[in-house]
Amino acid sequence: MGVKHGRDYDVILSELTAAVGEIPDSYLFFEMEPNEWKELPGEDQHEVHEALAEDLFYALGTEPVIEVGSGVVMHDKENHRINILIGEEQIQVVTLI
Numbered sequence: 612m613g614v615k616h617g618r619d620y621d622v623i624l625s626e627l628t629a630a631v632g633e634i635p636d637s638y639l640f641f642e643m644e645p646n647e648w649k650e651l652p653g654e655d656q657h658e659v660h661e662a663l664a665e666d667l668f669y670a671l672g673t674e675p676v677i678e679v680g681s682g683v684v685m686h687d688k689e690n691h692r693i694n695i696l697i698g699e700e701q702i703q704v705v706t707l708i
Contacts, residue, residue, distance in 0.1 A: 637679050
C-alpha cells in the first residue's frame with residue numbers, strides 16, 4: 612500500500628534512496644555479507660539502495676518502524692515524513708507532502 616504522500620513519488624524515492632545509503636550497513640537488510648557489498652560496483656550498490664527505498668516506502672504503510680542494519684526507518688504519520696536514524700541521531704528526513 613505505501614505511505615500517503617503529496618509530493619512526487621520519484622522525488623521521494625530519490626531522497627529515500629540517498630538517505631538509506633547513509634546507513635553504513637544497510638546491506639544487512641538483504642542479508643548480504645560485508646565482503647559481498649564491497650565487491651558490488653557503485654552503480655549496483657545504488658540499485659540495491661533504490662530497491663531498499665521502494666521496499667521501505669511500501670512496508671512503512673503497515674509497519675511504522677523498520678530496522679535497517681544499524682539504522683531505523685520510521686514513518687511519522689502526524690508530520691508526514693520518514694525519519695532515518697542511527698542510534699539516537701537523526702541522519703535524514705524525507706518529507707511526504
